[in-house]
Amino acid sequence: xxxxxxxxxxxxxxxxxxxxxxxxxxxRPRTGHPLSTAPGSSPVQEVTTSLPWLLPxxxxxxxxxIPGATTSWRFNRATLHLxxxxxxxxxxxxxxxxxxxxxxxxxxxxxxxxxxxxxALRPDxxxxxxxxxxxxxxxxxxxxxxxxxxxxRLGIPVLVAAGNHERKGWPLFLRHFGHSPAFRVDIGPxxxxxxxxxxxxxxxxxxxxxxxxxxxNTLDGRTPIIQLHHPVFPAGSAIKGEAGGSGxxxxxxxxxxxxxxxxxxxxxxxxxxxxxxxxxxSAGQLRDDTVDFPGTKFIVTTALGNELRQVTRWxxxxxxxxxxxxxxxxxxxxxADEPGSGRRSPIAxxxxxxxxSRKGTGR
Amino acid sequence: xxxxxxxxxxAGLCHxxxxxxxxxxxxxxxxxxxxxxxxxxxxxxxxxxPGLFAPAVLRVAGLLGLAGTLLLARHLHLAGWDVRxxxxxxxxxxxxxxxxxxxxxxxxxxxxxxxxxxxxAFWLLTGFLDPAxxxxxxxxxxxxxAWGLLPGRPVPLDPPPVMGRTTLVFFLMGLTxxxxxxxxxxxxxxxxxxxxxxxxALVTQVGPLRLRFARIPDLALPLGIGLLAIAYAPxxxxxWGALLGxxxxxxxxxxxxxxxxxxxxxxxxxxxxxxxxxxxxLWLPGLRHLLWLGN
Numbered sequence: 001x002x003x004x005x006x007x008x009x010x011x012x013x014x015x016x017x018x019x020x021x022x023x024x025x026x027x028r029p030r031t032g033h034p035l036s037t038a039p040g041s042s043p044v045q046e047v048t049t050s051l052p053w054l055l056p057x058x059x060x061x062x063x064x065x066i067p068g069a070t071t072s073w074r075f076n077r078a079t080l081h082l083x084x085x086x087x088x089x090x091x092x093x094x095x096x097x098x099x100x101x102x103x104x105x106x107x108x109x110x111x112x113x114x115x116x117x118x119x120a121l122r123p124d125x126x127x128x129x130x131x132x133x134x135x136x137x138x139x140x141x142x143x144x145x146x147x148x149x150x151x152x153r154l155g156i157p158v159l160v161a162a163g164n165h166e167r168k169g170w171p172l173f174l175r176h177f178g179h180s181p182a183f184r185v186d187i188g189p190x191x192x193x194x195x196x197x198x199x200x201x202x203x204x205x206x207x208x209x210x211x212x213x214x215x216x217n218t219l220d221g222r223t224p225i226i227q228l229h230h231p232v233f234p235a236g237s238a239i240k241g242e243a244g245g246s247g248x249x250x251x252x253x254x255x256x257x258x259x260x261x262x263x264x265x266x267x268x269x270x271x272x273x274x275x276x277x278x279x280x281x282s283a284g285q286l287r288d289d290t291v292d293f294p295g296t297k298f299i300v301t302t303a304l305g306n307e308l309r310q311v312t313r314w315x316x317x318x319x320x321x322x323x324x325x326x327x328x329x330x331x332x333x334x335x336a337d338e339p340g341s342g343r344r345s346p347i348a349x350x351x352x353x354x355x356x357s358r359k360g361t362g363r
Numbered sequence: 364x365x366x367x368x369x370x371x372x373x374a375g376l377c378h379x380x381x382x383x384x385x386x387x388x389x390x391x392x393x394x395x396x397x398x399x400x401x402x403x404x405x406x407x408x409x410x411x412x413p414g415l416f417a418p419a420v421l422r423v424a425g426l427l428g429l430a431g432t433l434l435l436a437r438h439l440h441l442a443g444w445d446v447r448x449x450x451x452x453x454x455x456x457x458x459x460x461x462x463x464x465x466x467x468x469x470x471x472x473x474x475x476x477x478x479x480x481x482x483x484a485f486w487l488l489t490g491f492l493d494p495a496x497x498x499x500x501x502x503x504x505x506x507x508x509a510w511g512l513l514p515g516r517p518v519p520l521d522p523p524p525v526m527g528r529t530t531l532v533f534f535l536m537g538l539t540x541x542x543x544x545x546x547x548x549x550x551x552x553x554x555x556x557x558x559x560x561x562x563x564a565l566v567t568q569v570g571p572l573r574l575r576f577a578r579i580p581d582l583a584l585p586l587g588i589g590l591l592a593i594a595y596a597p598x599x600x601x602x603w604g605a606l607l608g609x610x611x612x613x614x615x616x617x618x619x620x621x622x623x624x625x626x627x628x629x630x631x632x633x634x635x636x637x638x639x640x641x642x643x644x645l646w647l648p649g650l651r652h653l654l655w656l657g658n
Binding site for chain 2: 023052168170
């Protein structure tokens with residue numbers, strides 16, 4: 001008995017040695033993980049500390065100074081529950097921009113161009129659907145984070161999802177964009193649910209699916225939209241070639257996921273990964289016939305800056321992003337107009353303008 | 364000590380690598396393989412060069428094992444393992460080799476008892492704080508054993524032949540153990556299953572229950588552990604972990620003594636690698652329905 005007691009005393013000493021001096025990692029708010037700001041929502045701040053149930057003094061004092069806020073613990077995960085955001089009339093319109101498959105370092109100008117265009121467009125939120133960097137270097141991750149910080153300084157929150165390429169530089173992704181790849185942010189009329197579809201090697205896993213189900217059951221009247229890196233459906237009969245092997249789709253819980261979206265009237269599920277545009281209905285059919293069909297829109301958006309591919313029969317190919325407009329929480333627009341005609345395209349995203357540095361280079 | 368090293372260090376290292384990536388194109392990454400190679404080749408080495416496992420050497424190894432795992436955990440805590448950095452590879456290899464050396468030099472005569480399983484439960488639970496911390500549990504146990512601060516004595520015997528079924532059980536154990544890790548990914552909840560495993564194993568050591576569990580037929584072990592690989596549900600994480608713990612403890616109880624570290628530890632490692640390969644290839648027809656309930 002005594003030897004084991006001695007062992008546990010030493011074990012506690014080891015834990016203290018690892019955890020001291022007391023330090024923390026801010027999980028929220030941080031770049032890519034903003035606070036919920038929707039009226040009636042309950043924003044939380046989250047930190048992970050180096051020892052359980054102990055906050056660094058500065059954080060403890062700052063948290064205690066917030067009137068009405070309460071703290072809860074799960075071992076070394078501290079959550080500060082801020083007072084509920086007061087109810088207020090919502091603006092009738094709400095604009096979301098979704099972007100995925102960003103630029104590698106040699107196409108940095110495309111990312112800069114995107115930030116310039118967002119500064120002009122002023123969406124209410126930007127969703128970044130994975131494959132952020134394509135280069136596993138600290139410098140490039142920092143550069144991409146700096147671009148997102150620019151948007152946040154403009155008052156445009158950025159929500160970052162992890163893609164399959166993030167796995168190659170996973171510690172860098174965690175360091176720059178947080179350790180909670182699946183999270184919820186209530187903003188405007190929306191509950192934005194960000195998933196990590198590469199979490200279990202190109203699939204959803206049971207715990208994440210259960211998390212999604214729980215959140216869809218507690219929407220409190222908000223309109224849910226979901227972003228995840230992988231498209232939910234394969235190209236199916238609309239397939240057009242191999243697309244460099246990049247035509248993969250969600251493997252885990254795909255049918256249950258679609259059913260869940262139908263049951264909770266999710267208007268849009270946003271994905272990237274294919275480097276090309278596509279829109280599917282709940283039956284997995286490519287809808288290049290109409291922009292107006294019932295049920296969830298499973299929307300795939302082209303790459304912002306990486307190599308373009310053609311996965312389905314949809315012929316248009318360009319770098320771009322997707323603008324989604326909501327009117328009182330209802331999705332009213334998710335495609336760009338057809339050039340010249342002014343009619344709404346059934347699938348097309350918004351092309352990225354040509355950066356000044358590329359004008360005249362024949363891009 | 365075998366259960367402590369295999370479940371805390373070996374399984375913990377595999378979990379860390381699955382979480383953070385492993386790139387054998389970097390020379391430093393090969394360092395991590397040293398403890399694994401030593402696990403597989405340690406038995407013959409001990410027979411040929413017993414001087415390498417003298418008490419003084421074991422004490423130094425135990426100290427290195429503790430220092431390596433402690434420094435590794437401190438380095439990774441709250442930050443994660445940057446696989447481009449050689450320092451964690453060196454620390455993981457030092458910690459693993461040091462604690463393994465103690466295990467090889469003090470082959471155990473008896474199955475792990477209640478204190479060992481409580482130790483495993485405690486350190487697996489610390490995985491909630493950081494996935495590198497369970498490795499410290501192996502390093503500290505090695506240090507304490509080498510310095511005579513934990514009960515146990517060296518048994519200079521070769522392991523008896525191990526039956527195929529025992530090997531299969533440890534293979535299936537590796538396959539099943541890693542399920543919560545694949546499921547939760549960067550979320551720390553997998554550690555709760557680990558703690559439940561330790562508690563479940565502890566239950567098998569409680570007086571009257573011990574006799575009841577002894578009546579469970581051997582065949583139930585591979586069947587039960589294999590079934591748990593399929594019947595995994597995050598909503599039932601704790602009962603699932605406890606049930607697995609019971610079967611794991613029974614498997615360790617029934618393994619021939621001294622424990623065949625190389626064969627059974629190697630089988631468990633193979634099971635973990637196979638589990639990784641299965642879960643990384645869910646596009647294969649039928650596989651995803653088999654591996655995740657309700658998928």
